[in-house]
Amino acid sequence: MSPFLFSCQFMLANLLIYSNIYTVPSKVHKINHSGKYFEVPGPHLCEPSPQRTPVIYQAGMSERGREFAAKHAECVFLGGKDVETLKFFVDDIRKRAKKYGRNPDHIKMFAGICVIVGKTHEEAMEKLNSFQKYWSLEGHLAHYGGGTGYDLSKYSSNDYIGSLSVGEIINNMSKLDGKWFKLSVGTPKKVADEMQYLVEEAGIDGFNLVQYISPGTFVDFIELVVPELQKRGLYRVDYDEGTYREKLFGKGNYRLPDDHIAARYRNISSNV
Numbered sequence: 001m002s003p004f005l006f007s008c009q010f011m012l013a014n015l016l017i018y019s020n021i022y023t024v025p026s027k028v029h030k031i032n033h034s035g036k037y038f039e040v041p042g043p044h045l046c047e048p049s050p051q052r053t054p055v056i057y058q059a060g061m062s063e064r065g066r067e068f069a070a071k072h073a074e075c076v077f078l079g080g081k082d083v084e085t086l087k088f089f090v091d092d093i094r095k096r097a098k099k100y101g102r103n104p105d106h107i108k109m110f111a112g113i114c115v116i117v118g119k120t121h122e123e124a125m126e127k128l129n130s131f132q133k134y135w136s137l138e139g140h141l142a143h144y145g146g147g148t149g150y151d152l153s154k155y156s157s158n159d160y161i162g163s164l165s166v167g168e169i170i171n172n173m174s175k176l177d178g179k180w181f182k183l184s185v186g187t188p189k190k191v192a193d194e195m196q197y198l199v200e201e202a203g204i205d206g207f208n209l210v211q212y213i214s215p216g217t218f219v220d221f222i223e224l225v226v227p228e229l230q231k232r233g234l235y236r237v238d239y240d241e242g243t244y245r246e247k248l249f250g251k252g253n254y255r256l257p258d259d260h261i262a263a264r265y266r267n268i269s270s271n272v
Contacts, residue, residue: 003229005237023047032042049256053262061089062162070096071261075108075248077208079180086111086202105267108205108248111198112181115217116211117191117224126183140173153160181210188228195225196234 043083058065058073061080062157070078070093080086084111095106116131118124145151148160157167165174174181186196211217229235239247243254256262 002054004236028131029164049243051245055245055248056256066093067096069093069107070102071100073107074245074256075110075258078109078111078204080111080202081180081182083198083201086198086204090203100261103257106249106257106259110208111193111201111204112208112234113198113209114181114183114212115191115221115225116212117188117220118239119224121186121190128185137170137173144169144173151237188224192228192232193224194236195229198234199234203260 019175031040031044032050051108056072056074057077058069058075059077060066060068062079066089076093078086080089090109093107097104097107098142114125116127118127118145141152148161151168152166155161155166157165157170159166161169165170182194182198195207209218209221217248226235230237240251242251246252246254
């Protein structure tokens, strides 16, 4: 199995490639875009990266979200606490991608995972109990409102937002891992076993590591779980050269693939 991938909720900058030539005038073009929301008359104000476009991420497991991901996304953040749910989302998005003429392997799937790890099971449980003491439903509701635009205090528990009632949303938030992510608590071996199982059975490509404390969640994961994954050949020990997109899809794949909908907007004749 190839090492699986991680996206730990921070932006990764594109790798810049420098040479002695800043720009080739013949390859600088006027954009001349006039759209509904903005106009761009001349050349762009900054140089393009080797990737030309950033890696395109999408999150959202609704019907519309999965359809959008199948058409546009290169990487998808998935919610789901069990293999069956994750596998359904993975298979559904990749099936939809074929409808748009895309190679399903050109979409990487990242499952959200909440990891609380300790050197012993007892240590991990102590951390879990500690985090639960500081869990704030009011804070979580405020975070939800800031991200969605819905102030749940203005609704009754029987009102619906999408397919869920407000009561169901609040109930899900009352749990440390909510409804959306797998919670893995235990020793490095136990956490690694559960992660490996999700990759092998659900067909995901990697994980979006959710933090509880900063930087403690990441420090624990790096110091305790990563070595266990590396022993199994499931986590790389070094990065390959190249852009961020190449690190995800392999050497030479530094631009959007030709089967992506955005590729049709390239000016192929000018070789840009």
